[in-house]
Amino acid sequence: MADRSFLTWPFFEDHHRALADGLEDWALANLAQIDHANADQSCRKLVAALGTAGWLQHSASPEGKLDVRSLCLIRETLARHDGLADFAFAMQGLGTGAISLFGSDAQKADWLPKTRAGEAISAFALTEPQSGSDVANSTMTAELDGEFYVLNGEKTWISNGGIADVYTVFARTGDAPGAKGLSAFVVPADTPGLTIADRLDTIAPHPLATLEFDNCRIPASALIGKSGQGFKIAMSVLDVFRATVGAAALGFARRALDEAVKRVTTRHVQGAPLADLQMVQGHIADMALDVDAAALLIYRAAWTKDSGAPRITREAAMAKLFATDHAQKIIDTAVQLHGGDGVRSGETVERLYREIRALRIYEGASDVQRVIIARQTIATLGAIA
Template identity: 75%
Template sequence: MADTSYRSWPFLDEAHRDWARQVETVAAGLEIDHSDTDAACRRLVQDLGAAGLLQATASPDGALEVRNLCLAREILARHDGLADFAFAMQGLGTGAISLFGTEAQKSRWLPQTRAGKAISAFALTEPGSGSDVANSTMTARREGDDYILNGEKTWISNGGIADLYTLFARTGEAPGAKGLSAFVVPADLPGFEITERLDTIAPHPLATLRFTECRIPASAMLGAPGQGFRIAMSVLDVFRPTVAAAALGFARRALDEALARVDSRHVQGAPLFDLQMVQGHLADMALDVDAAALLVYRAAWAKDTGTPRITREAAMAKLFATDHAQIVIDKAVQIFGGEGVRSGSTVETLYREIRALRIYEGASDVQKVIIARAARAAHQGDRA
């Protein structure tokens, strides 16, 4: 049984604990058929919407409760990685609408996404610009009351099954990051196509998108022209701690599986737990889980209590939680021995699930740069 003692930490209150219990109940009742990933994600969005969990992923007043998002992702990830994915992508895809959308944009899309009746996606990455968002080459050309989209996006989660995409394109107000704008793009427009479905070691709906003279009304823009980079970073500020929370959920599940294994598996007539080296592995795993939880819920608490930007805290949480979840899961595989690499076993599935989290929404190496720059800026500020 997973440890829930962290929910009594001062970062969380009774409302968060009630929410966590609700998510646990829903997660335990989900039926997920992994033989068809697209169909499973569509069903998951419907089920999570019907259960009320997707209410947390978007807000008409722009007030996203990051602690609730983190709790939901941690719990769902502990139960099933695809359930976490379905929940998370609804939030990431509509985060910009919650934070920067007009009343018309919110009223059109958020009731549908929160009810699980429409699937959303966040289209930022391009073939030539992953972490380097400012190097985006996709264009949105103004033509009367419309914009004309041209270019490609790739590695887009929910690509191919989404009903709407939050899309970032170059409108040219200035060079680099200051020349990007954000748009809400329905999936059924002429000139928009899915050119490739991408397979990964942990199957999720992923695709490459192409836009060829794709016309959208100027009213589809989120915020003002040239605010795209700011919008993207604001959304990632909210959702990076939730990536860390998902990693935490995977790590907790791996620790739980390992703890059960060391009592049920016997070596030379004694439980596996009696080996001191195994005890050392378990101690390291438990330490990594608690340390990750502290960083995750500190970042979420800071955002919810009014810290304007949590770039540093979010980067620390994502870096530590994802990298150390990889370590925790690897130790669980080692404890399981041959069973740990059996295709479809719980720890083998976790081993495949965790790897992508160290890449998307800012790779681990990028998080180190962010943390180093923040530490330097704080030091120079102290000296001043």
Template identity: 75%
Template sequence: MADRSYLDWPFFEPHHKAHADALAGWCASLEVDHSDTDAACRKLVAELGADGWLKPTASVDGAPLDVRTLALSRETLARHDGLADFAFAMQGLGTGALSLFGSDAQKQAWLPLTTAGQAISAFALTEPQSGSDVAASTMTATKDGEEYILNGEKTWISNGGIADIYTVFARTGEAPGARGLSAFLVTPDMPGFEVVERLQVIAPHPLARLRFNDVRVPAANMIGAPGQGFKVAMSVLDVFRTTVAAAALGFARRALDEAVARVTERHIQGAPLSDLQMVQGHIADMALDVDASALLVYRAAWTKDSGAPRVSREAAMAKLFSTEQAQSVIDRAVQLHGGDGVRSGEAVEALYRDIRALRIYEGASDVQRVIIARATLDQLKGK
């Protein structure tokens, strides 16, 4: 049986434990057909919304997002199915800018739909040449009366091609670099919006490259103030980066559970594999990595929920450690399964594919190292 003792840690309040337990019960009967990724994601969003699980992904009334609830949700869903975690996560990431900076009219128009699972959202930040360097974005938004005209491309956009609403970042030119970006709400029915390419990856998700050819967007669709786009993007990532770490933790927990079951049931020379000290060493290392990751994840979530304006350092530490160690935990689980570990359809084989992207998206591992190093150096310098 999966370890649930961490829910008694002082990071959590009673409603967090109740939420995690209830969602785990819901996931116990979850069945996902992975043969059609787009259809599966649409179905998952609809089901999650209909049963109320998407409510934590948005804030209509201006209350802070509960990062611990978001993290527990992602951990629980990821432990059961990677695509279910993806469907949940993107509803939050895609509308995070609205929750944090949106006008009342924008929130009322879209957040009831996304939290009910009636509209799918996407976060369009990455560009072909600017990856993690958001300040190098070249997509433009030119003011024309009461509209902005968007031109450029975005790529690796999750839910690209199936989303009903996109949060798009473009250069409005108030200042050079990071200070000249703004955020906009864009819908795929706007003339000039084009899905250029659907991108295939090792763990299938809806991903696309998008092109904007003179897409006219009402000025009222700007999220926040002109030139505030970088702040909007970083504030959203400051919340949701911790939840990426939580998803990695969920994958690692599942891998540990699968490994324990395997070495307990599998026998060699008349005794279970778990009797071998080398196997016990692997299990010990995996358990250590899981608990250490959980402590970093929920420290970051608790710190944000406690009112810290920014948790860039804590979130970066959680994401870096949890995603890297989850990769290691899952690799050990595959090894302990022997040939079955790489057999298509096995849980650990799917986990092996699921985990890899988490070390890249929302800031690759080396980007997190830079964030941590700069924060540490600034702290030591007394800044």
């Protein structure tokens, strides 16, 4: 059982502690045997199960206010039990984030009841082949043609690509150059002209795809917010969900620490447990320190947003950067402490080793987070000086 003493920290309210307790019980009862060999089928089942149990109610908000602490607690707990379960929950939130925060009443009514019930799967289509973290360099177009927008272009590395029922798509409407020329749209997966060009395989299997849009016509009412607000919408959604990526990494790290402690207290060398060796104790100490430091950064960011901060760009970047990079170190140490068993296919720490790597890339790679933190820090301290 992972350490849960952090739930007494002042970042949380009683309803957060009740949420964590209830989800822990549900995860223990439902996430023991997930088939990672068939990610598409498992994700569909997980979304349905999370919806039936009510957990997806937290993934989107018809009122436009997401409780970031709840999102982080859910992602941390699910990731500690199973990475694919965390993925299934997270993509429902990210995929509908723009609708929750900026969508019209009609858009919310059309999709949020379905995604929150697990009856429809959502996806966030932002990345393009030539523009990973450089969103302003997007080239996909959306041209207004009477009462319709016509989409042309390509999106790639789209989570839930190929199994989603609805995509939030960002495209250039020509309002201005660079970031100011992007807009956001709700695009049902069965819209003519939208096709799955390629399915992408990764070291930790997840549904991922490249999407092609060829004269894909959608009604003008599919526009989320106003024309030209796409960059603002995308950054606002990532501002909320970036801290939750750190929370997922924290869940992986806590599981790795649990597995490491179990290993060193039961594995004997020369008649004594590995845990008696001071060098091993030093590794465990470093792992525990990094877990708590990551948790403090994550829940500081979440609490700050929930307390009314309009943006938490710096706090979320710090949380994601530290939590993902240090989770990688924690898991690597856990693999090392397991010896040969650590790299055996099917072992928990081997699975964690594959699952953590992508979190240091998606929703802004680690070096991108460093740029964000540096710019925010220079701007803040420069203003003070």
